[in-house]
Amino acid sequence: MDSTTDSSVQLVSRLTRSIGKLAALIIGLPLFGHTTQSLHAGASTTRHHTAMDEPLVTDRPDFTESTEVIPTAHLQFELGYIFTYDREQSERRRDQTFPEILVRIGIAPDFELRIGWEGYSITEELFDTPDRNGQIISREDTLQGSNDLTLGFKHKLFEQKGLLPHFGFIGAISVPSGSYEISSGDVDPTLILIWAYDINDTFAIAGNVGFSGVTEGIDRFLQSSASISLAMALSNQLGFYVEYFGLYPNSRDTDDAHYINGGFTYLINNNFQLDIRLGTGLNELADDLFVGFGFSLRI
Secondary structure, eight states, X not given: OOHHHHHHHHHHHHHXXXXXXXXXXXXXXXXXXXXXXXXXXXXXXXXXXXXXXXXXXXXXXXXXXXXXXXXTTOEEEEEEEEEEEEEETTEEXXXXXXXXXXXXXXXXTTEEEEEEEEEEEEEEEEEEEEOTTSOEEEEEEEXXXXXXXXXXXXXXXXXXXXXXXXXXXXXXXXXXXXXXXTSOSSOEEEEEEEEEEEOSSSEEEEEEEEEEEEEETTEEEEEEEEEEEEEEESSSSEEEEEEEEEEESSSTTSOOEEEEEEEEEEEEETTEEEEEEEEEESSTTSXXXXXXXXXXXXX
């Protein structure tokens, strides 16, 4: 049996055994504990372990993607929900998106495949407009549907050495598979450069620089992004992060959007983590508020 077949057999075996682990989580049976001092701040986490007996490293809840990859022949599921609110003059928008699925598949050392789907979005827009008599009335429009699927990979190039940080990159494309009103209608490429630096056992910083070819209507434009995140381990299980990120521009023919957010993660065991986040926009084009929660499971 060659190494590729052996990895596939291991993956199927892990998937089968995960059913029992997930059942234990649901009915509240005792779970594996740990005492490892580590950071738990979603994407801003910069733990650098690959063994299954070490705590998982996630790419949620924050905007910044981690430099770490999934151990070979293992899977990691990251899911969540996000609510977004924005108000501009007489217009208000509320959006709910779930389940924010990201499936990460370890296929080789320092290399993983990624399948992402933001999920189903429900967007409500409220407008205050005058009627024939000049009185202000409210009108509500609702748009709902599925977002596009994304396919990609992550490759870690370097471990931290001296003043040089951990470094890697993510490549991905979106597939026009969503609802007509929501899908971009084209294949949109993305490249993200990812770095992280462990300051000590309590603090770490991480950041991303990204470039995407975004389709809007019949045109495509280049959208860049950047983020920087500070993570802090509050205990062996509880972590905190604070982060800035921006989109440049926010959409075609508009200005940039700037955000700040923070959140907590809580490690139930080495392979299961809960998270929550809260953020706000820093300028007019950014959304006023977003809040979300989710979980991650490694098998």
